[in-house]
Amino acid sequence: MRVVQLVLIAVISGLASAATNSSYPRVNACAALEAALLGDVAYPNTTAYIQLNNYWSDQQRETLPRCFVTPKTTPDVATVLKILTRQNAPFTVKSGGHVPFPGGSSIENGVTIDLVHINGVDVSADRKTVSVGPGNRWLNVTEKLDPLGLAVVGGRDQNVGVSGLLLGGGISFFSGIYGWACDNVRKYEVVLASGNVIYASPNENSDLYWALRGGGGLNYGVVTRFDLAAFDQGDLWLHMLSFPGTENRTIIVGFQNLTIEGLPRDPAAHSVLGVASDPFTGVTTATLTFLHAGVPSPPGSVPAVFQPFESLPKALATSSSTGSVSKYLTLLATPYGGRRDWGNVIISANFSQVVLDDIMSLYAKRNAALIKNGGGDTIAPLALLQAIPVNVLAQMQKNGGNAFGLTPSDGPLIMVSFPISWTNPANDKLVMNSTKKLLADVAATAKKHGVYNPYIYLNYAGLSQ
Numbered sequence: 001m002r003v004v005q006l007v008l009i010a011v012i013s014g015l016a017s018a019a020t021n022s023s024y025p026r027v028n029a030c031a032a033l034e035a036a037l038l039g040d041v042a043y044p045n046t047t048a049y050i051q052l053n054n055y056w057s058d059q060q061r062e063t064l065p066r067c068f069v070t071p072k073t074t075p076d077v078a079t080v081l082k083i084l085t086r087q088n089a090p091f092t093v094k095s096g097g098h099v100p101f102p103g104g105s106s107i108e109n110g111v112t113i114d115l116v117h118i119n120g121v122d123v124s125a126d127r128k129t130v131s132v133g134p135g136n137r138w139l140n141v142t143e144k145l146d147p148l149g150l151a152v153v154g155g156r157d158q159n160v161g162v163s164g165l166l167l168g169g170g171i172s173f174f175s176g177i178y179g180w181a182c183d184n185v186r187k188y189e190v191v192l193a194s195g196n197v198i199y200a201s202p203n204e205n206s207d208l209y210w211a212l213r214g215g216g217g218l219n220y221g222v223v224t225r226f227d228l229a230a231f232d233q234g235d236l237w238l239h240m241l242s243f244p245g246t247e248n249r250t251i252i253v254g255f256q257n258l259t260i261e262g263l264p265r266d267p268a269a270h271s272v273l274g275v276a277s278d279p280f281t282g283v284t285t286a287t288l289t290f291l292h293a294g295v296p297s298p299p300g301s302v303p304a305v306f307q308p309f310e311s312l313p314k315a316l317a318t319s320s321s322t323g324s325v326s327k328y329l330t331l332l333a334t335p336y337g338g339r340r341d342w343g344n345v346i347i348s349a350n351f352s353q354v355v356l357d358d359i360m361s362l363y364a365k366r367n368a369a370l371i372k373n374g375g376g377d378t379i380a381p382l383a384l385l386q387a388i389p390v391n392v393l394a395q396m397q398k399n400g401g402n403a404f405g406l407t408p409s410d411g412p413l414i415m416v417s418f419p420i421s422w423t424n425p426a427n428d429k430l431v432m433n434s435t436k437k438l439l440a441d442v443a444a445t446a447k448k449h450g451v452y453n454p455y456i457y458l459n460y461a462g463l464s465q
């Protein structure tokens, strides 16, 4: 029933077809937008166009629109959508531009609606709600909230856009306590293709509210305001540990136990495990990142939930610190540039040693082939493990549940994603095909051993997914 309703919303809003229609009559939509907005349109070979064409990956930056339009208000967005849909013009919407693949939030020869100027961050008088404009990056939000002793469930990288992260899901430092970012949106302001402005909350357009929490945004409308639940928050604690690849098995099993038992016992704890492969030797290094939403007492101690890792020998490097949310958004940011791809497979955290060995062996074989065939290009593969413990799955049931369809009985889960970067465009096919095959092989292994979960996390989904 809900699927039917989603399709209906998409058809009624007309956005899905408008954004992809191939019979665009090449009427000059850019000129019409410029006339209607009295400016706010940027054309190729201008400084404004070059500045707006900032994307995390090179492939998105190379996908060039006829113009960028930069509405400043919700009525501006309504005007833009009316013009574009009337002309049947192909368009896309951009917030932080962090989808890696071409066309993610860029469009060749179409119009890119860049929301950069709709960037308010307003705290309600009772400090319970923060209204956030869709053109913000997460650092804009945390820099406003940190001095107030407030936070919202949001991104972990300073430059990621609020919109994409909130509309696709949103794994946050605070997810153990509150769920993913989308589970903590009280209300959306949405402009439909018709130009009508509507609101979606548990009490108003509740089906759209459900769909926007994880179903991706652009199929349903352009979100022009997110009202986010706020909470009191002070400094965080961060701890990082790196180990040589010889310890991968031990570290991954430790992370598995943390997901199954540790994180549900201490919802303020958060962790990510990355196994990076050296671009030239294929030698791996495992890095554990631990965060805690409260500073441990006594100062300098390690919270009990992470203690099992402290006794592991052979750590190559460790670091600990405390600081604001903004500090860690900046510290953990992944720089712009380079060619990028990724994709994810979700498995039960209750996997056996065989599954772990199979996945790591598929990853190593794929990486060795890239070293062999990449012509000396700097191809940098990563396997990223992110926990979806039962406490997070329980939080996802709030407000009528989100669009993922996951329940605590599906968990605990681990998302295995495979981000990769490289520099030579000649290797695009080689790398992207290798990621696609790796994802298929890992999914097949997980299915064979009965630990596959069909859910794919949109925000780390590859083009083939």
Ligand SMILES: Cc1cc2nc3c(=O)[nH]c(=O)nc-3n(C[C@H](O)[C@H](O)[C@H](O)COP(=O)(O)OP(=O)(O)OC[C@H]3O[C@@H](n4cnc5c(N)ncnc54)[C@H](O)[C@@H]3O)c2cc1C
Pocket (backbone or CB within 6 Å): 056, 092, 093, 094, 095, 096, 097, 098, 099, 100, 104, 105, 115, 134, 155, 156, 157, 159, 160, 161, 162, 163, 164, 165, 166, 167, 168, 169, 170, 171, 172, 216, 217, 218, 221, 222, 223, 224, 333, 334, 459, 460
């Ligand atoms: C370095 C890095 C760090 C990341 N960290 C995290 C993390 O901590 N947690 C996590 O869960 N994910 C994370 N991600 C994944 C991230 O959530 C997704 O890539 C997300 O889509 C990026 O959002 P954006 O606004 O920057 O992207 P964009 O590319 O601008 O937009 C993403 C999609 O949303 C659509 N869209 C944008 N704005 C709107 C709007 N207002 N209304 C309707 N549709 C809209 C776009 O058309 C596009 O389809 C990270 C990604 C990167 C590259």
